Amino acid sequence: xxxxxxxxxxxxxxxxxxxxxxxxxxxxxxxxxxxxxxxxxxxxxxxxxxxxxxxxxxxxxxxxxxxxxxxxxxxxxxxxxxxxxxxxxxxxxxxxxxxxxxxxxxxxxxxxxxxxxxxxxxxxxxxxxxxxxxxxxxxxxxxxxxxxxxxxxxxxxxxxxxxxxxxxxxxxxxxxxxxxxxxxxxxxxxxxxxxxxxxxxxxx
Numbered sequence: 001x002x003x004x005x006x007x008x009x010x011x012x013x014x015x016x017x018x019x020x021x022x023x024x025x026x027x028x029x030x031x032x033x034x035x036x037x038x039x040x041x042x043x044x045x046x047x048x049x050x051x052x053x054x055x056x057x058x059x060x061x062x063x064x065x066x067x068x069x070x071x072x073x074x075x076x077x078x079x080x081x082x083x084x085x086x087x088x089x090x091x092x093x094x095x096x097x098x099x100x101x102x103x104x105x106x107x108x109x110x111x112x113x114x115x116x117x118x119x120x121x122x123x124x125x126x127x128x129x130x131x132x133x134x135x136x137x138x139x140x141x142x143x144x145x146x147x148x149x150x151x152x153x154x155x156x157x158x159x160x161x162x163x164x165x166x167x168x169x170x171x172x173x174x175x176x177x178x179x180x181x182x183x184x185x186x187x188x189x190x191x192x193x194x195x196x197x198x199x200x201x202x203x204x
Contacts, residue, residue, distance in 0.1 A: 014036055014037075014040070017032075017036040017039065018032045018033050018036045019032075020032075021035045021036060060072050062074075063113075063115075064076035064079055066079040066137070067079050067110060067111045067112050067113055068095075068112065068113040068114075068115060068130050068133065069095040069098045069111060069113045070095040078098075078102075078110060078111060079110060083108070084108060084109060084110050085108050085109045085110070086109075086110060086141055086142070087109070087141060087142060087143040087144065088108075088109030088110065088142075088143065088144045088146065089109060089110050089111065089112050089134075089137065089138075089142055089144070089145050089146070090107060090109055090110070090111050090112070090145075090146040090148050091111075091112045091114065091134060091145060091146065091147050091148065091149065091162065092111060092112070092113055092114070092148050092149065092186060093113070093114050093115070093116060093117050093149055093150055093155065093158075093186070094113065094114075094115065094116075094186075094187065095113055095115075096186075096187040097113070097148065097186040097187050098111050098113060099187070100186050100187045100194060101148065101186070101194055101198075103191050103194075104191045104194045104195045104198070105191075106194075106195045106198055107198055109144075109146070112130065112133070112134050112137065113130065114129040114130045114131065114134070114149075114158070115129055115130055116128060116129040117129065117149060117150070117154035117155055117157070117158040118154060118157045118158045118161055119154045119157070120157075124154075126161070129158075131161075131162070131165070134162070134166075135165065135166070135169075138166065138169050138171055142171055143171065143172060144171065144172040144173075144174060145162070145166050145171055145172070145173050145174070146174050146175070146176065146198070147159045147162055147163070147173065147174070147175040147176070148175075148176045148186060148198075149175075149186075150186055159175055163175075172203065173203065174203050176194075176198055177198075
């Protein structure tokens with residue numbers, strides 16, 4: 001008599017894909033399984049197109065040499081656009097925050113992406129994020145630095161650190177208003193909330 005283990009899985013290939021999907025942010029096992037079965041219902045050509053797009057993205061996307069957001073080019077479209085106000089730099093934690101703010105359609109300045117926030121408990125210090133690159137950009141043509149960091153402990157620590165760093169350079173430093181709840185992430189905020197936060201920014 002054959003005894004089957006309760007842990008036996010009908011398809012190791014499916015489970016492998018489920019495990020990989022589950023490594024993505026905000027994707028739990030149930031969602032990962034739904035995604036895996038959705039892929040199975042697609043044609044081979046659709047799956048290959050999707051897989052190739054992921055490979056191409058990993059191959060070609062880089063950091064903009066000026067603002068450090070993600071781009072396909074050496075310099076991103078925002079940094080090279082003559083329609084953007086070079087006097088105003090909005091500092092954010094991640095490239096996804098740039099996308100969120102751009103969706104509001106209200107901010108016409110340029111950006112600087114830190115790729116993280118200060119977190120002494122986790123060993124993340126000033127040299128681990130793009131702070132030196134920010135200071136290097138603050139020439140005579142920059143009149144205002146807007147800090148749009150996530151309203152959590154790490155974001156608050158980073159905001160205060162940058163304010164102290166930038167203020168002696170005779171550059172106005174502001175932060176977006178508290179339209180964002182404490183603990184929220186910029187990238188998940190709706191456009192109206194972000195727009196109000198920019199309108200109500202306050203000096204530091």
